[in-house]
Every structure is written in structure tokens, then in C-alpha cells.
Amino acid sequence: MRSTDALSRLQIRPQRPRRNDVMVALIVLLLNSGTYLIPGIVPWGPWRYMMETATIVPLLWRESLPVPSALTTGALTLIVTATVHPAQPFPYAVLVTQYTIGAVLRGRTRAFLVGVFMAGNVVAEALHQQWGNPEDFLVTFTLSLTALFLGVLMQSERDSLSVRGDRALRAERARIARDMHDVVGHAVALMVVQAEAGPLLVRDKPERAEAAFEAISTAGRDAMAQLRGLLGTLSQDAAGGREPLPTLADLDELVHRVRKAGLHVRLEQTGDAAPLSPGAETAAYRVVQEALTNTLKHARASRAEVRLSWVPSALEITVADNGRGVSEGTADGGGGHGLIGLRERLAPVGGALSWTSPPDTGGFALTAVIPAGQ
Incomplete structure (x- = not known):
């Protein structure tokens, strides 16, 4: 009886996605899918579409499990970048993840993931062989830093509202x-x-x-x-x-x-x-x-x-x-x-x-x- 109780406590139960995270994931999926409707942007391919969709799935837990979600999205995105060319012009899932890092995480955890994703940008550019295209390199880092900045700004605003609420x-x-x-x-x-x-x-x-x-x-x-x-x-x-x-x-x-x-x-x-x-x-x-x-x-x-x-x-x-x-x-x-x-x-x-x-x-x-x- 005791062993059964211990096993039940050790079981990992999947966490139900939050409604807001589901909405964000659906919006990213629509943006990703809509790109295929524009002629000449990204050629259609079922394998390509399934892999890019896989990078969106971790967004369902972006706020409840921010670190595993961010690492999974980043790793899947690098796999897509290494195997599919040309990839999506905008890595929507990565941008949302970088915003979440700034908006949800704090301190050393946030700094660590910022470093990981900046390094990931360098690896992605190397996989794309874009070293001779500094404009593309600049756009990539600008988008990443903008997403992070917006996230940090949102967290700061929430903290400010919380402080004002406590004072009131x-x-x-x-x-x-x-x-x-x-x-x-x-x-x-x-x-x-x-x-x-x-x-x-x-x-x-x-x-x-x-x-x-x-x-x-x-x-x-x-x-x-x-x-x-x-x-x-x-x-x-x-x-x-x-x-x-x-x-x-x-x-x-x-x-x-x-x-x-x-x-x-x-x-x-x-x-x-x-x-x-x-x-x-x-x-x-x-x-x-x-x-x-x-x-x-x-x-x-x-x-x-x-x-x-x-x-x-x-x-x-x-x-x-x-x-x-x-x-x-x-x-x-x-x-x-x-x-x-x-x-x-x-x-x-x-x-x-x-x-x-x-x-x-x-x-x-x-x-x-x-x-x-x-």
C-alpha cells in the first residue's frame, strides 16, 4: 500500500496549458501557416510544415513552464534551421519565447537564457551561411533584442502596478x-x-x-x-x-x-x-x-x-x-x-x-x- 502511494506521488502529471498560452500558440500557428499562402516566400512541404509546427507546441507552456518551453523551442528551431532551407523568414515561436524570457523570468535564469538565445542566433546565422550578409545578421539580433526588451518592459510595468496596489x-x-x-x-x-x-x-x-x-x-x-x-x-x-x-x-x-x-x-x-x-x-x-x-x-x-x-x-x-x-x-x-x-x-x-x-x-x-x- 505504501509503495503504491509512493509511486503515485512520483508520477509526473502533465500540466494543463493556460488559456492565454493556447491563444498565443494558435496565433503563431496562423502566422506560420499564412506564410505558405504567399507565393514565392516559402515553398510548401509537409515535412517542413510539421517541423516548424513542432517549434510552436512548447509555447503552450511558455508561462507555466518557461525554462523547459524556451529550451525546447530554441532546440527545435535550430534543428529546423539545420535541415530546412530556406526556413521561415521570421522565427515567430523564437520571438515569442524571447519576449517570454524578458516578461516572466528574472535574475540569473533570465540572463542565462538570454545568453543561450544570443548564441543560438549566431549558430542559426552560421547554418544559414549568412556571414557575408551583415544586414540579415543585424535584423536577426535587432528582432531578438526588441522582443526581450518588450518582455522586460512588460514585467517592469506589472511590478510597478503591484507596488502601487500594495501602497493603496x-x-x-x-x-x-x-x-x-x-x-x-x-x-x-x-x-x-x-x-x-x-x-x-x-x-x-x-x-x-x-x-x-x-x-x-x-x-x-x-x-x-x-x-x-x-x-x-x-x-x-x-x-x-x-x-x-x-x-x-x-x-x-x-x-x-x-x-x-x-x-x-x-x-x-x-x-x-x-x-x-x-x-x-x-x-x-x-x-x-x-x-x-x-x-x-x-x-x-x-x-x-x-x-x-x-x-x-x-x-x-x-x-x-x-x-x-x-x-x-x-x-x-x-x-x-x-x-x-x-x-x-x-x-x-x-x-x-x-x-x-x-x-x-x-x-x-x-x-x-x-x-x-x-
Whole structure:
């Protein structure tokens, strides 16, 4: 039984040709066959046609088995060149193989096969006895190098697209991580504040305890709704629609939730509003959300002020509180992951972020500037 299993593992199963390779082989076969239809180019002969067709067969595995396919095509082509004269004016199978060497292979393997095929060109010219015809020799090498160059160029383009795709994927993952941080962090901060105040309210002000629990429930439901919105940006629903991401129009609801958590917030807007792109609208909302969340979690503040100032060609957002304040180094490096995330969020829309915390007066003020039209 074991010997049977070992034999089955050692069996070499033929690899099924890929559809693209089959199409390429058929096109080369048509080009090769069509040459015989032109009078005076290549005389017809069944043996000649079968041998030239044999050089095309390895192209069926040119991408799945590039090295065996290339060596087989090259060897068969030299046999045809040595036995049939005059041969096809253009070695179509060889040109496709040389393109494949440049497009599929890399490093030493590619360099080795390039050397083999360049040497094969010399041998083919010797078999054709074309040393006294430098034009034919030049055409042969020019065609070979052109095919190789096109293959290398195609591989370079694929690599470039892959790199750009990886960068876009990493940027999208970072954006989703920032959104998750903003949504979950804000909701958890509201619920923690209300939960910590709950026992005191139940004991001292039972009439307000119900409002605290309602605020916890509201924050949780809002977080679930926003998370569904984030998931909606990753996959469309059956109707093809997506949940909208928050914008400046949602700031009133955000401020209302923070007020219910016990922080007195004043929202003020000045200037003539200018249009912002959807990405800039969401970034502006997240700036306010993150600033108010940090105030609730860390500042020990009793009030905060949110100012939206529309200046020429830009929106300036300032969120200031009367809390204990922090040093800039602490804000940036010691627990300021949210602020770093805001800078990363603002960068794609051309925005900038800064903050200050005066040591004499205390408090903390965060300012973001987002160009209009971004």
C-alpha cells in the first residue's frame, strides 16, 4: 500500500496549458501557416510544415513552464534551421519565447537564457551561411533584442502596478484603522464617562440616573451605526448602495451626544461656507470628534468650544477646552495616537494640524486647516 502511494506521488502529471498560452500558440500557428499562402516566400512541404509546427507546441507552456518551453523551442528551431532551407523568414515561436524570457523570468535564469538565445542566433546565422550578409545578421539580433526588451518592459510595468496596489492597500487599511479608532474611541469614552457617573447619580440624584443610562445606550447604538457605515465602504449591499460617512452636517448630533455626557460644548461657525470634497468633510468631522473625545477622556474639563471659521479657500477648525492641558511632547508621543492619526487623515486632503497648551493658563486647543475644494 505504501509503495503504491509512493509511486503515485512520483508520477509526473502533465500540466494543463493556460488559456492565454493556447491563444498565443494558435496565433503563431496562423502566422506560420499564412506564410505558405504567399507565393514565392516559402515553398510548401509537409515535412517542413510539421517541423516548424513542432517549434510552436512548447509555447503552450511558455508561462507555466518557461525554462523547459524556451529550451525546447530554441532546440527545435535550430534543428529546423539545420535541415530546412530556406526556413521561415521570421522565427515567430523564437520571438515569442524571447519576449517570454524578458516578461516572466528574472535574475540569473533570465540572463542565462538570454545568453543561450544570443548564441543560438549566431549558430542559426552560421547554418544559414549568412556571414557575408551583415544586414540579415543585424535584423536577426535587432528582432531578438526588441522582443526581450518588450518582455522586460512588460514585467517592469506589472511590478510597478503591484507596488502601487500594495501602497493603496496599506493606505486603505490605515484609513480603516483610523476610522475604527475614531468611532470606537469616541463611543467608549462617552460610555465610560456616563458609567463612572452612574453610581453617584443613582445614590445622590436618582432622577438623573436614567438620563445617564440612556446616554450610554445612545452612544452604543451610534457606534454600531457608524461601524455599519464603515463596513458599507468595504462592501456594497444588495442594492449597490453604501452607508454615508459622517460630514460637517452631523456635527450638531455629535455635540449633542457629548453634552449628554456632561461636557458643556459650544459650537460656533463664522464666514461663508465653501464646498469640500466628501473626504475632506469626513476628515473635518473626525477632527472635532477626536478632539472632543480626548477632552472627555483626559482633560478633566468642564467646557469646550468648537469653532468653524471659513477663511478664503480654507476651513479652519479649532477645538479648545479649559482642562488641565498637556505638553506638546505628551500630546504627540505619550498617548497621542489619535492626534497622529488625524495628521495622517488630513494629509490626503491637503490639511494640516497643530495644537497648543499654554502652561500658565492651562487648557488645550487643537487647530486644523483644510483647503476648500479638496
